[in-house]
């Protein structure tokens with residue numbers, strides 16, 4: 482039975498990954514901070530899909546949490562999904578620096594360290610994959626959030642390039658707006674986001690799994706967002722930044 486470790490597995494995109502991978506027969510290791518919620522998610526997955534679901538409560542912005550998950554990955558995992566993340570409500574200059582650093586720790590340091598903990602075992606077995614959840618925001622200019630997600634995309638592409646020729650895959654997943662707890666947790670006003678731009682977490686995960694099987698390095702689910710990213714790459718960042726500023730954060 483293949484195994485997968487998912488960070489941020491109790492809500493939104495991470496929970497959708499957990500359901501999809503359980504349905505595909507993976508045994509799971511679920512990571513998040515809220516232990517009670519982790520246990521009830523694991524129980525639900527065990528009952529519904531008949532798979533093993535281990536819980537690993539950890540705050541990935543804290544050294545002990547990161548070390549515990551690194552150690553679990555070194556024990557051998559076939560698929561790592563680096564998904565845990567959060568947003569800020571305010572504009573760049575209004576966000577306290579401690580919050581920005583916490584974001585860099587979760588979006589960059591945790592992704593780096595967990596990927597590096599997982600890859601040696603995968604390389605040795607010549608199979609395995611890492612999905613790093615970035616965002617369409619990576620292609621626009623929107624403070625530390627988009628900068629951290631741009632790092633995730635570039636880092637994942639670099640790792641994928643180094644592993645080309647092996648059977649180990651690394652892919653950045655770049656969703657647009659997805660209906661999850663993300664915006665409420667960040668107290669973001671989403672009233673300016675048109676309804677047609679919202680995606681479901683299940684559809685995002687299905688697209689990600691299709692792209693992973695195809696060997697894609699950067700997965701952008703949904704045609705609407707593929708077009709938005711293509712335009713974002715062509716227009717000057719000063720224009721792209723103003724457009725994304727009107728819509729809010731992803």
Ligand SMILES: NC(=O)c1ccc[n+]([C@@H]2O[C@H](COP(=O)([O-])OP(=O)(O)OC[C@H]3O[C@@H](n4cnc5c(N)ncnc54)[C@H](OP(=O)(O)O)[C@@H]3O)[C@@H](O)[C@H]2O)c1
Pocket residue numbers: 488489490491492493494495512513514515516518539540541542564565566567568587614615616617655656657658659660661662663664666731
């Ligand atoms: N929703 C969107 O529109 C959207 C769009 C593009 C990209 N994304 C990206 O997708 C990923 C998942 O977002 P989501 O929308 O599914 O968010 P969500 O519904 O708010 O879920 C976040 C998950 O991450 C966990 N988490 C948060 N901080 C953590 C920490 N310090 N250590 C360990 N776990 C932590 C949460 O559980 P606990 O609170 O129990 O720790 C929860 O399971 C993020 O990387 C986000 O940037 C989201």
